Amino acid sequence: MVSESKNKYDLIRSFPSNLDKDVQHVIDVIPDESHLNYNRLNYSDFMELRLSGETLYIPYRIYYDEPNDSQLSSLTVDQRTILYTMYTRHHDGFVRERNVKKAIEKAIECAWITPYLMLLIGEYVEEIVQVIYDNRSLLNADLVKTFVGENQRFYRTVQSRVVSYWDCYYRRKYPMTEQYVGFQVLDYMNRLLN
Numbered sequence: 040m041v042s043e044s045k046n047k048y049d050l051i052r053s054f055p056s057n058l059d060k061d062v063q064h065v066i067d068v069i070p071d072e073s074h075l076n077y078n079r080l081n082y083s084d085f086m087e088l089r090l091s092g093e094t095l096y097i098p099y100r101i102y103y104d105e106p107n108d109s110q111l112s113s114l115t116v117d118q119r120t121i122l123y124t125m126y127t128r129h130h131d132g133f134v135r136e137r138n139v140k141k142a143i144e145k146a147i148e149c150a151w152i153t154p155y156l157m158l159l160i161g162e163y164v165e166e167i168v169q170v171i172y173d174n175r176s177l178l179n180a181d182l183v184k185t186f187v188g189e190n191q192r193f194y195r196t197v198q199s200r201v202v203s204y205w206d207c208y209y210r211r212k213y214p215m216t217e218q219y220v221g222f223q224v225l226d227y228m229n230r231l232l233n
Contacts, residue, residue, distance in 0.1 A: 047066055047069055047071075047103065048063075048066055049096070050062070050066055050069075050098065050101070050125060051063060051066065052085075052095065052096040053085070053095055053096055053097045053098060053125065053128075054095065054121060054124075054151055055090060055091065055093055055095070055150075055151050056093060058121065058151065061115070061117055061118045061121055062121055064113075064114065064118055065114065065118050065121045065122045065125065068106045068110040068111070068113060068114065068122075069103045069106060069122075070103060070104045070105075070106060070107075070110075071103075084098075084099050085097060085098050085099070086098075086099060086154075086158065086193070088154045088189075088190050088193060089186075089189035089190055090150060090151060090153075090154060090186060090189065091150060091185065091189075092189075095151075095154060097128065097154060097155065097158065098128050099128070100128055100129070100130045101125065101126070101128050101129055101130065102129075102130050103129075105126060105129075105134060106122070119141075120141075120142060120144075120145045120149065120152075122138075123138045123139075123141040123142040124138070124142040124149075124151070124152050124155050125138075126138040127139045127142055127155045127156075127158075127159060128155070128158070132164045132166075132167065135159070135164070135167055136164070136166055136167045136170060139155075139156070139159060139167055139170050139171065140170055140174075142155065142156075143156065143170065143171065143174045143177050144174075144177065146174075146177050146178055146179065146182075147177050147178065147179045147182075148179070150179075150182045150185070150186070153178075153179075153182050153183060153186045154186060154190075156171055156178070157186065157187075157190075157193070157194070157197055158197075159171060160197055160201065160221065160224050160225070160228075161196065161197035161198075161200035161201060162200070162204070163204040163207075163208055165208075165209065165219075165220060165221075168220045168221050168224055169220045171224055172220050172223050172224045172227070175224070175227050178231070180231040183228060183231050183232065184231065184232055187228075187232055197225075198225055201219075201221035201222060201224075201225055204221065205219045205221055205222065209221075
């Protein structure tokens with residue numbers, strides 16, 4: 040993990056450099072205001088991940104309110120996909136879930152969505168992992184293989200987190216590991232990788 044950032048424009052580093060202009064436009068429409076008292080410029084650590092030979096710095100969480108409809112209307116389809124992907128890192132699980140449903144629609148063609156989905160698989164919100172599992176046909180096997188190949192240690196961490204969260208939060212509800220959606224997604228991912 041990399042140290043904290045003080046500026047929302049550091050989010051430009053969370054996407055491939057060929058998207059810099061689009062990401063810049065997306066960041067421009069992100070409100071500086073937040074309903075939280077939390078200083079949203081001090082969002083938590085970044086995950087350092089590789090994508091097609093480039094290092095991305097994806098925040099663990101962001102604390103910016105979502106843009107309103109008029110702000111969204113200024114974005115192209117690709118820029119909206121960037122925004123949806125960015126907001127899969129939001130501190131509010133409902134916001135993450137709503138945005139993953141939109142972002143995953145482009146996962147088959149946009150390699151840069153893959154790291155964000157992988158981060159979500161390794162988190163504790165069952166409903167979000169269920170969205171990924173329900174939309175697994177939208178995942179591109181080649182993009183997943185390339186990403187995992189460049190981030191093998193991270194993928195092992197995701198696998199460990201699924202086990203840990205199941206053990207901590209879901210073991211009573213799903214006594215058999217194959218009943219828990221986190222393991223179902225990992226099983227699917229592992230089949231893609233073979």
